[in-house]
Amino acid sequence: MKTKIHIFLSFLSLFLLSNPVHAATNEPIKAPTPLILTCGTSNGGKDADGRSWEPDGKYLVAGGDKSVMSTAGTQDPSLSSAVPYMTARIFQSETTYKFPLQNSTSRTLLRLHFYPSSYPNFNVSNSYFSVVAGDVTVLNNFSAFLAAEALSQAYFIKEYYLAPSKFASLNVTFKPSDNQSQSFAFVNGIEVISVPAIFNVDPVMVGTAGVGADLESASTVPIDTSSMETMFRLNVGGQYISSTNDSNGLMRTWYDDSVYIYGAASGITPQSEIPIGYKDLPSYIAPLDVYRSSRSMGVSADINKNSNITWIFEVDPNFIYLVRFHWCEFQMKKANQRVFDVFVNNKMASPGVDIYAWTNSIATPMKKDYAVLVSNKTGDTQLWVTLKPSDITKPQYLDTLLNGLEIFKLSDNAKSNLAGPNPNISDMMKKYQDAQLAPKSFESPNKSKTFSIVVTGAAGGVAAAFGVAAVIFLVASKKRKRVPGSDATTWLPISWTSNSSSTKSSTPGKSHGGGGTNISTDAACNCRYFNLTEIRNATKNFDESNVIGVGGFGKVYKGIIDGDTKVAIKRSNPSSEQGVNEFQTEIEMLSRLRHKHLVSLIGFCEDNGEMILVYDYMGKGTLREHLYKGNKITLSWKQRLEICIGAARGLHYLHTGAKYTIIHRDVKTTNILVDDKWVAKVSDFGLSKTGPNMNKGHVSTVVKGSFGYLDPEYFRRQQLTEKSDVYSFGVVLFEVLCARPALNSSLPKEQVSLADWAMRCARNKTLEEIIDPQLKGKISPECLKKFTNTAEKCLADHGTDRPTMGDVLWNLEFALQLQDSHESGHSTTNSINLDNVEEEIDHNSLLNMHRSTLSLGDEYEAKKSKDDDTAAEDIFSQFVNQNGR
The missing domain is CATH 2.60.120.430 (Galactose-binding lectin)
Structure with missing residues (x-):
């Protein structure tokens, strides 16, 4: 008996010695002592x-x-x-x-x-x-x-x-x-x-093997002697992973990938419902949370066959970058179910990727490394990563998958260098810093000033300590169409790229006096300058009978210019808490933005110490005016839905479709205006900021906004993201549904905050009790469920749990179609499961409608949309044909 045991133990020892990698990777690696x-x-x-x-x-x-x-x-x-x-x-x-x-x-x-x-x-x-x-x-x-x-x-x-x-x-x-x-x-x-052997395989060099070439025989980049700088580290489709939750004590931080995605089509983010184990992958490669989350396109072949998911990153040129993909297939259970192509800088990196076939098992993490040279010859400083479904092998689904992504800059071995130049700082920032030490007084009207637009676009705006990033436009990504496979070469969670200038500074421009502001030449050329005499004539010397509104900036007057053109004129109140920064931000923002659902800035006046803004006149006033008791016009449910959709389109454009990513920071019903044809337009950009374009996917800034609409996460952490706008818009949605203010101190304590009260009612399944009485019985059940579910998700405590504005827009458009179906007599109550209703009611039509909003905002298309806008019932059907991204 003892002999048999000895033989067994000897065999076991021999087996373990002959399989060192397998044995080692199933044991926890001892964390290094830092x-x-x-x-x-x-x-x-x-x-x-x-x-x-x-x-x-x-x-x-x-x-x-x-x-x-x-x-x-x-x-x-x-x-x-x-x-x-x-x-x-x-x-x-x-x-x-x-x-x-x-x-x-x-x-x-x-x-x-x-x-x-x-x-x-x-x-x-x-x-x-x-x-x-x-x-x-x-x-x-x-x-x-x-x-x-x-x-x-x-x-x-x-x-x-x-x-x-x-x-x-x-x-x-x-x-x-x-x-x-x-x-x-x-x-x-x-x-x-x-650190252990994190980089143990030389990455394949993209662009040397050619499309369809045998990647095993492609040239690789030797990395044994190369030092690296971490540029990006993303938990794709998942939440932020703090350094304390990283594997093996390496204290790495993993960031949300959504801010790097090109366009609004960001796919879906399935999470694993089955256990994930490292198996043959060393545990120090990445924490398991990276492999439990993912981003894919979904399984609709018709939608996916002409589309892709693309991430864009700003990088320094003249370096080789190692791009590491983390994959874990936890949905497909056999080969050739999900197959896709991988492109890096629009060159084929890996055709026909089939994660299940590579690992021959489910829930098995793996990583793959590729390298790409970003050259300065083309003047491009972006690195693109694209996943596109492949149908060459006729897979069961046309879909893609990614769990994690890391990008590292490799040192130049000849020079042993990882350093790049410093980012450029704008003239405006230099002047602002000087202004903090100067008296807050107005300058002479005829004193000339110069200003250059900001060109540091890789990773951010202004540090929170300086508080003026609202006036700085940062180039986060160049929204150009590129086709995977064509030649071509953001925002950094760890490091910034120094070669971040995507545009050259503007030529010196001249400000027209007052306010101590510095208006760029581009802004001055894109809008009209009014002298104070013109403004006085337009408003009958600021006659109080022409006041149509009062805000934090000052009074708003109705005016007439050029004989018969109605305008809205916003005049700064010198005692207002808002001032030069908001005035300058509004001009710089709106002079560059042209979109059907953003209010248009006609011009400004900075004469004789005045700060005045001139806008298109919005005949129906603010959304709030049409919601509460005592108003002359009661909006129908469809009108309210259409106004919400219009506002969502405007915000969606700010977040993803404009040249610069813009966070509004003051979304509320008084900042949603309605013109004579009931077209909704987002207004008041005085508190807006560009971002999140720095190392944690947010802008660290002093909290500003309107109580009742303020994102609690932003308030607690002073970290602003696009999801802060989403929270505020969720309050707007409930305000539209319930026809009550965001804050009402006359109500019982638990009902003072509309957001808190609505979420409590949602948990207690009593939301229908707080709906505007004038709407009861007029909203289809399916539409109401879709609308309230959307509003609830907007009010999630954590920004990562909230939908994007693109998702909100999709759901509102769908809710409108559900209401239309109900009113036309084609009720879906008894025939459709609402959880799957998107597939039942014109799914492709809705998706095309949603995707088309990516192009809205281009100056030509905005003009075309305005010219075509001939009837109120057509205001939400002006879309641009777009064939993929």
């Missing part, structure tokens, strides 16, 4: 996640005795933690850290934390420096001050994977730039982590 340093303090401390940071002093070698320990003068509310950001080590001469390496044969993960705040006796705007890690230049003539402004972030992190070293230690040298006066270097936190 070296985590808070700089500029002798005490260390714990961050908000409970991680212990030790002081950096003992690792300083050359020049360390000349460094200065300093504490930031202010703590920005967006800081994730006081440790390590509130203290800094400042270097006025070349200084080196020496860090011991746990394993010199593996890669080293280096993170540098920067908080370019005010430090005693140091002007952070003078800080320019280089950083050399080992033999790799990771930063050169670097300005953390400019980087933070370009990121619209008070603080940021730079992350690098350094190639294995032959030495037992890593030297990291900070050197102030010689060509900048009073320059110095600084750093707030440093992390040094020895």
